Each structure stands twice: as structure tokens, then as C-alpha cells.
Amino acid sequence: MARIIVVTSGKGGVGKTTTSAAIAMGLAKRGHKTAVIDFDVGLRNLDLIMGCERRVVYDLVNVINNEATLNQALIRDKRCDQLYILPASQTRDKDALTTEGVGKILEELAKDFKYIVCDSPAGIERGATLAMYFADDAFVVTNPEVSSVRDSDRMLGILSSKSRRAERGEDPIREYLLLSRYSPDRVKLGEMLSVDDVQEILSLHLLGVIPESKSVLNASNSGTPVILDEQSDAGQAYQDIVARYLGEDKPHRFIEEEKKGLFSKLLGRK
Amino acid sequence: MSTSSPSLQKAALEFKSTSLTVPVLLLASIDEKHIELQLQEKIAQAPEFFKHSPLLIDLQKLNGQGLDMDLQSLVKQVRDLGFLPIGIRGGNDRQNRAALDMNLPVHSLHGGNSAATHKPAAKTLAVSSEVEASKQPEQTLENKLITQPVRSGQRVYAKGDLIVTATVSAGAEIMAEGNIHVYGTLRGRALAGVPGNINSRIFCSDLQAELISIAGIYQLSDDLSPETAHKPVQISLDNQTLIIKDI
Numbered sequence: 008m009a010r011i012i013v014v015t016s017g018k019g020g021v022g023k024t025t026t027s028a029a030i031a032m033g034l035a036k037r038g039h040k041t042a043v044i045d046f047d048v049g050l051r052n053l054d055l056i057m058g059c060e061r062r063v064v065y066d067l068v069n070v071i072n073n074e075a076t077l078n079q080a081l082i083r084d085k086r087c088d089q090l091y092i093l094p095a096s097q098t099r100d101k102d103a104l105t106t107e108g109v110g111k112i113l114e115e116l117a118k119d120f121k122y123i124v125c126d127s128p129a130g131i132e133r134g135a136t137l138a139m140y141f142a143d144d145a146f147v148v149t150n151p152e153v154s155s156v157r158d159s160d161r162m163l164g165i166l167s168s169k170s171r172r173a174e175r176g177e178d179p180i181r182e183y184l185l186l187s188r189y190s191p192d193r194v195k196l197g198e199m200l201s202v203d204d205v206q207e208i209l210s211l212h213l214l215g216v217i218p219e220s221k222s223v224l225n226a227s228n229s230g231t232p233v234i235l236d237e238q239s240d241a242g243q244a245y246q247d248i249v250a251r252y253l254g255e256d257k258p259h260r261f262i263e264e265e266k267k268g269l270f271s272k273l274l275g276r277k
Numbered sequence: 278m279s280t281s282s283p284s285l286q287k288a289a290l291e292f293k294s295t296s297l298t299v300p301v302l303l304l305a306s307i308d309e310k311h312i313e314l315q316l317q318e319k320i321a322q323a324p325e326f327f328k329h330s331p332l333l334i335d336l337q338k339l340n341g342q343g344l345d346m347d348l349q350s351l352v353k354q355v356r357d358l359g360f361l362p363i364g365i366r367g368g369n370d371r372q373n374r375a376a377l378d379m380n381l382p383v384h385s386l387h388g389g390n391s392a393a394t395h396k397p398a399a400k401t402l403a404v405s406s407e408v409e410a411s412k413q414p415e416q417t418l419e420n421k422l423i424t425q426p427v428r429s430g431q432r433v434y435a436k437g438d439l440i441v442t443a444t445v446s447a448g449a450e451i452m453a454e455g456n457i458h459v460y461g462t463l464r465g466r467a468l469a470g471v472p473g474n475i476n477s478r479i480f481c482s483d484l485q486a487e488l489i490s491i492a493g494i495y496q497l498s499d500d501l502s503p504e505t506a507h508k509p510v511q512i513s514l515d516n517q518t519l520i521i522k523d524i
């Protein structure tokens with residue numbers, strides 16, 4: 008049985024596409040056949056982050072409109088043969104997405120793939136609600152700030168009432184918190200909410216903390232999912248997240264400030 | 278709706294059954310002056326609540342003590358005070374007839390249904406039922422239990438008591454016609470006793486609410502005193518004022 012993961016948040020720019028690319032690559036690297044779908048019709052970002060923008064011929068909307076087959080539209084990743092990308096259309100409007108159309112695509116993918124990752128656009132419109140409608144698991148990407156937390160909370164409300172699982176009275180979507188762009192220094196200065204603050208408000212299972220990191224920008228500029236940058240903190244954070252999602256027990260990292268050297272150690276500061 | 282070709286198939290109306298919460302005037306005296314005075318006192322406490330309020334007149338206790346109330350003058354009295362009587366219960370034969378003469382339904386002592394619809398006025402003869410009287414405040418309403426967090430943008434409504442065993446987020450709204458219990462942090466809006474039930478209460482284990490309200494009397498978060506925030510409290514209504522106490 009395939010599992011459908013929606014990467015969602017409500018707010019834009021929090022790291023959904025970065026996360027979708029990273030975890031799709033992470034799951035595929037571990038040998039699970041994975042497809043990642045860009046639901047951000049009109050913006051189309053995922054293929055850039057995945058570094059396959061020049062290989063896009065057909066897209067999600069073409070498949071929905073029967074202008075191309077699923078196999079024609081899926082792009083196989085050059086670095087990992089277990090990973091496929093279904094890009095979004097840059098030119099068409101969001102109304103092209105239909106529940107039946109998306110449902111058919113997911114059903115077809117589910118025959119062949121182990122994981123299907125849906126990169127949700129921002130907002131609570133068509134693309135976002137469709138990306139989550141069929142989900143089994145939700146990765147709620149949140150930044151440690153009040154407005155982002157509030158948007159995620161709202162998204163969780165929609166997830167619990169407007170999904171296929173909710174409508175059918177099945178087990179609810181499994182919801183996970185991914186706290187992204189986290190900066191312990193700024194938390195300490197009181198400029199950001201802490202992990203505890205966010206968990207207190209959202210009461211959600213924490214899958215991992217992704218630190219604010221330059222490596223993310225470098226990775227997206229070179230079209231490489233950051234999880235492949237094994238030296239980077241963000242890359243390691245995403246590896247941990249994939250491991251935890253698959254049931255491994257990994258202690259949380261990147262929550263505390265880095266040690267500042269001998270002086271602060273001697274003074275007993277954390 | 279189109280009125281041009283009224284189809285014979287289409288139902289123009291429908292009968293449904295409902296139960297509502299209505300104040301009951303339980304009389305213990307037939308002294309008109311006494312009654313007048315005490316009613317006025319009650320009204321002074323919550324004028325908005327009692328204005329045009331429906332009222333069920335309960336004569337059971339009086340008849341139990343053999344006191345014979347003149348229904349006609351009582352009905353005039355409460356109407357003059359702004360109440361809208363919607364029937365009597367526990368009356369004797371004469372009172373029941375008097376009620377029907379004034380187009381007031383005669384209700385059974387058990388439940389809110391009109392006695393006339395099923396067991397015509399038989400029950401009213403059971404005068405000595407003290408036990409029945411203590412059972413009267415009916416709690417057969419539909420209570421609701423929520424075990425998941427109530428998220429921003431979500432609304433929950435309970436026709437009876439509402440029990441939430443998780444947090445209520447900022448931007449969420451929970452409402453109950455009865456009491457509200459939140460075994461978690463209450464950050465959103467909580468409205469208890471929605472139809473004007475002044476005896477409802479709100480209980481929560483951590484008060485950080487945006488708004489609390491009982492029977493329409495509300496307080497915003499800004500008005501909450503810091504002493505009661507962030508701890509377990511119960512909120513009740515006393516004389517038009519919300520009282521917040523530690524539990």
C-alpha cells in the first residue's frame with residue numbers, strides 16, 4: 008500500500024518545497040519507490056529545487072486533462088532511480104485541478120509507488136486543499152513565529168475535517184510537526200518561539216527541527232535537494248526526519264545553541 | 278422558491294420535535310404581593326434575560342400543599358412584568374381548564390411535551406410526589422466529548438455540556454448550551470449557557486482565552502486579571518458579572 012504524504016503549512020515561504028524535495032529524495036535513497044508531486048500550479052518551484060526544470064515536457068494538468076499519460080509526465084531523477092517528479096504547470100490556472108483528476112492520478116501512482124509526496128502551495132485554496140484531501144500523513148511545516156504557528160493550526164483544523172479520511176470516517180490523517188528555519192540564538196533573544204512554545208500551542212508530534220541554514224539556499228541554487236549535502240546541518244536534520252518517519256529512534260538535534268567556546272563553558276552557560 | 282407552479286408533491290411544511298430550555302416559575306406561595314416583590318428583585322438582577330422571556334408556570338408545589346392559586350390573575354401578573362407564559366404544569370383540574378381557556382398549553386410533569394398529546398392530564402393528580410420535584414431540572418440534553426485539539430477556525434457546538442480533553446486554539450470557538458469543561462489550555466473563545474442559561478459554568482485547566490461568556494455576559498482577554506490566567510479555574514455568572522475562581 009502506498010502512503011500519501013502532504014507537506015503543508017498554510018503560510019508561504021516556510022520551507023514546504025525544500026522539505027518535499029528533501030524527504031522525497033531521502034525516502035527514495037533508502038530504496039522506497041517515491042513520487043513527488045508539485046501542486047503549486049502557476050508557480051512551479053519543485054522542479055527547480057530538484058534540478059530537473061529543463062526536462063519538463065508534460066505536467067500534472069496535462070495528465071488530468073488526458074493530454075499526456077502519467078508515464079509521459081513523470082520525470083525520473085538522475086541521481087536516484089527510485090525517485091520520480093510530477094511537475095506543476097506554470098501556465099495554467101488553478102481551476103484545472105479537479106478532485107476526480109487528482110484522485111485518478113494518485114490511484115494510479117499508488118499501484119507502483121511506496122510513497123507519494125504532495126508539495127502543497129500556500130493558502131487554503133484549491134491546490135492546497137486538493138493536495139491534502141487524499142493524504143494519509145501530513146507534514147506540517149512551521150516556522151517558529153506566531154503567524155506561522157497560527158496558520159499551521161488553521162491548516163490542521165482543515166485537515167481534520169475536510170480530508171477524504173475524515174469524510175469517510177476512517178482513521179484520521181497522521182499529523183507531524185516539522186519546525187523549520189529554527190535558530191536557537193534568536194529563540195534565546197526572544198525573537199522566535201522555542202520548540203516547546205510551538206509544541207505547547209499545536210500539541211503535535213514533533214518529527215524534527217530543521218535549523219536556519221545557508222546550505223538550503225546553496226542547495227536550491229544548484230538544484231540539489233539539501234538532504235544530499237550530508238555535511239550540512241539542514242541535510243542531517245532532514246535525514247533524521249526521514250529516519251524517524253520510518254520508525255527509527257533518533258534523538259532530536261539542532262534545538263540548542265552551538266557551544267560558544269571555552270569562556271562560556273567555564274562560565275557554565277548553555 | 279418558485280411560486281408559479283406549486284407542485285402538489287412538495288411539502289409546504291413539516292412537523293419536527295425539539296426540546297428547549299425555558300425558565301420554570303416554581304411557586305411556593307399564593308401571596309400575590311410576595312410574588313410580585315420577589316419577581317421584581319429577580320428581574321432587576323438580569324433585566325435583559327427576563328425581558329420577553331418564555332415562562333413555564335409550575336403549580337405542583339402549591340397543589341401539594343393544598344394551596345389553590347388563581348391562575349388567571351397570576352398569568353396577568355407575570356405578563357405585566359414582561360414574561361411570556363407558555364403554559365403550566367402541575368395544576369389541578371380547575372387550573373388546567375383555566376389555562377386552556379387562556380390558550381395556554383397544559384404540560385405534563387415529566388418532560389417538556391404537552392400532556393394533552395399523550396396522557397391527557399392524568400399525571401397531574403399525583404400530588405405527593407416530592408421525589409419527582411427534586412428530579413425536575415432535566416439534563417437529558419445532548420452532551421459532546423471532543424478528544425482532539427480544537428484548531429483555529431474550527432467551531433464546536435454542544436446542545437448540552439461540552440467536554441474537551443485537549444487544547445482549544447486561539448481562533449477556535451466552542452459553544453455549549455450547558456457547561457464547558459476544557460481539560461487543556463483554553464486559548465480560543467468559550468461561550469457557555471448560550472441560550473441564556475445563567476447557571477452554566479466554564480471549567481478549564483489553563484485559562485488563556487480570547488473571550489469567555491456565560492449566557493451572553495462576556496469578558497475579553499484584556500479584561501482577564503493576571504491572577505487567574507494560566508491556571509485551572511472555574512467561571513460562573515453571579516448577578517450579571519463573570520466570577521473567575523481557582524479550582
Ligand SMILES: Nc1ncnc2c1ncn2[C@@H]1O[C@H](COP(=O)(O)OP(=O)(O)O)[C@@H](O)[C@H]1O
Pocket residue numbers: 016018019020021022023024025026052129187188189217218219220221223224227241
Ligand atoms: N532551513 C532553512 N534555512 C534557510 N533558508 C530556508 C530554509 N528552508 C527554506 N529556506 C528558504 O526559504 C525560502 C522558501 O522556501 P520554500 O521551500 O520554497 O518554501 P515554501 O514552499 O513553503 O514556500 C526559500 O528561499 C528557501 O531557500
Ligand SMILES: [Mg+2]
Pocket residue numbers: 023024025047052127128
Ligand atoms: Mg513551495
